[in-house]
Amino acid sequence: xxxxxxxxxxxxxxxxxxxxxxxxxxxxxxxxxxxxxxxxxxxxxxxxxxxxxxxxxxxxxxxxxxxxxxxxxxxxxxxxxxxxxxxxxxxxxxxxxxxxxxxxxxxxxxxxxxxxxxxxxxxxxxxxxxxxxxxxxxxxxxxxxxxxxxxxxxxxxxxxxxxxxxxxxxxxxxxxxxxxxxxxxxxxxxxxxxxxxxxxxxxxxxxxxxxxxxxxxxxxxxx
Amino acid sequence: xxxxxxxxxxxxxxxxxxxxxxxxxxxxxxxxxxxxxxxxxxxxxxxxxxxxxxxxxxxxxxxxxxxxxxxxxxxxxxxxxxxxxxxxxxxxxxxxxxxxxxxxxxxxxxxxxxxxxxxxxxxxxxxxxxxxxxxxxxxxxxxxxxxxxxxxxxxxxxxxxxxxxxxxxxxxxxxxxxxxxxxxxxxxxxxxxxxxxxxxxxxxxxxxxxxxxxxxxxxxxxxxxxxxxxxxxxxxxxxxxxxxxxxxxxxxxxxxxxxxxxxxxxxxx
Numbered sequence: 441x442x443x444x445x446x447x448x449x450x451x452x453x454x455x456x457x458x459x460x461x462x463x464x465x466x467x468x469x470x471x472x473x474x475x476x477x478x479x480x481x482x483x484x485x486x487x488x489x490x491x492x493x494x495x496x497x498x499x500x501x502x503x504x505x506x507x508x509x510x511x512x513x514x515x516x517x518x519x520x521x522x523x524x525x526x527x528x529x530x531x532x533x534x535x536x537x538x539x540x541x542x543x544x545x546x547x548x549x550x551x552x553x554x555x556x557x558x559x560x561x562x563x564x565x566x567x568x569x570x571x572x573x574x575x576x577x578x579x580x581x582x583x584x585x586x587x588x589x590x591x592x593x594x595x596x597x598x599x600x601x602x603x604x605x606x607x608x609x610x611x612x613x614x615x616x617x618x619x620x621x622x623x624x625x626x627x628x629x630x631x632x633x634x635x636x637x638x639x640x641x642x643x644x645x646x647x648x649x650x651x652x653x654x655x656x657x658x659x660x661x662x663x
Numbered sequence: 664x665x666x667x668x669x670x671x672x673x674x675x676x677x678x679x680x681x682x683x684x685x686x687x688x689x690x691x692x693x694x695x696x697x698x699x700x701x702x703x704x705x706x707x708x709x710x711x712x713x714x715x716x717x718x719x720x721x722x723x724x725x726x727x728x729x730x731x732x733x734x735x736x737x738x739x740x741x742x743x744x745x746x747x748x749x750x751x752x753x754x755x756x757x758x759x760x761x762x763x764x765x766x767x768x769x770x771x772x773x774x775x776x777x778x779x780x781x782x783x784x785x786x787x788x789x790x791x792x793x794x795x796x797x798x799x800x801x802x803x804x805x806x807x808x809x810x811x812x813x814x815x816x817x818x819x820x821x822x823x824x825x826x827x828x829x830x831x832x833x834x835x836x837x838x839x840x841x842x843x844x845x846x847x848x849x850x851x852x853x854x855x856x857x858x859x860x861x862x863x864x865x866x867x868x869x870x871x872x873x874x875x876x877x878x879x880x881x882x883x884x885x886x887x888x889x890x891x892x893x894x895x896x897x898x899x900x901x902x903x904x905x906x907x908x909x910x911x912x913x914x915x916x917x918x919x920x921x922x923x924x925x926x927x928x929x930x931x932x
Contacts, residue, residue, distance in 0.1 A: 472731050481742070514859040
């Protein structure tokens with residue numbers, strides 16, 4: 441940042457100031473303070489305009505995404521582990537296991553970002569506040585696609601192929617919400633590790649969506 | 664309208680000049696953005712290099728131009744640095760405060776990590792009923808199974824032996840006096856529902872309306888609107904985990920009832 445003032449700003453200021461200086465050498469008292477004030481204002485303005493080299497701030501979209509997506513992923517892990525333990529169909533159990541392990545790994549990654557950025561895993565903002573129109577997407581306190589406590593309880597209690605079908609329905613809905621959130625951070629963040637991870641999650645979850653929809657069809661009617 | 668036409672030409676030329684004068688600083692900003700790398704040494708050198716020039720020229724009498732230039736340059740630098748420092752200090756003041764300090768700043772919080780260091784070490788698992796000195800308990804031995812703590816809201820009392828295990832995994836356990844009016848319970852539930860590393864349950868004969876527990880910490884308040892409830896959760900949820908931020912809250916006990924479920928396993932006799 442300071443390099444700027446040396447190479448860029450310094451030479452930049454030379455020309456415009458030097459010219460009037462030569463022309464009015466008789467009355468220096470008037471323009472000198474004015475020039476100094478203008479210089480200070482310019483400096484503040486440049487400081488304001490220069491992009492921050494630092495890490496995302498506490499209420500940045502990146503931090504909000506890391507926190508909220510951790511919460512969102514946590515539920516996918518929970519549903520995945522329930523289905524991995526309880527589902528009947530081998531493909532559904534494989535899918536459930538894959539989703540649970542992948543998303544648990546991604547939670548670890550997002551928690552590591554927050555540590556790297558010297559931010560708390562807990563924020564002061566309400567869920568989805570980082571996302572444009574995010575507050576409107578919160579339903580009954582839950583982020584997009586998240587299962588309600590009652591649906592989770594159903595999943596814990598379901599038996600036979602009903603378990604498989606309910607898992608598929610809830611996880612498809614969960615993925616749709618998750619993809620929506622990942623796309624939102626792609627549109628607002630330039631932080632490379634965040635956008636790359638979001639893109640990866642979108643790609644993975646879209647493939648899984650297709651697979652789960654095919655599985656749903658093969659298992660027959662939804663519960 | 665038509666008469667001032669020709670006059671526009673010179674005026675537009677002036678505009679061109681002023682914008683030209685305005686450009687260099689903007690150009691400077693761009694160039695700085697392009698090379699965010701080795702800025703520090705250059706700045707220090709530049710600032711020092713220019714200052715000595717000032718007095719020498721001043722001795723010459725009228726020639727204040729260089730002084731002004733140097734002064735403006737220095738002030739620009741001061742502005743940039745000052746703004747950057749102000750911005751970063753302002754931003755990081757709250758965010759960079761360690762969670763332990765945030766917890767300590769909550770009035771009325773009881774810190775058992777200080778007063779009972781042995782209690783708050785990670786504990787071995789133990790089956791069956793366990794007696795706790797604190798009510799509700801804040802740390803210590805616990806059953807192998809944890810209480811499910813992914814924003815779970817239990818409407819009946821749960822077993823301490825499982826809830827303490829949840830605390831060890833970084834959960835904040837929100838408890839309220841059994842029989843608290845439903846609208847007040849709902850206000851607490853709004854803070855818990857669907858959020859990992861949180862669980863909530865009623866406790867019979869609680870001394871206050873609300874008691875919050877994290878591993879080694881407790882805060883008792885009487886109003887569900889007390890702002891310290893959010894402060895406690897923000898400071899200690901996940902952070903208070905003895906097993907890091909990714910310890911599990913799913914796969915736990917989801918049943919209510921104060922009788923612990925783990926009767927005797929090889930892992931916790």
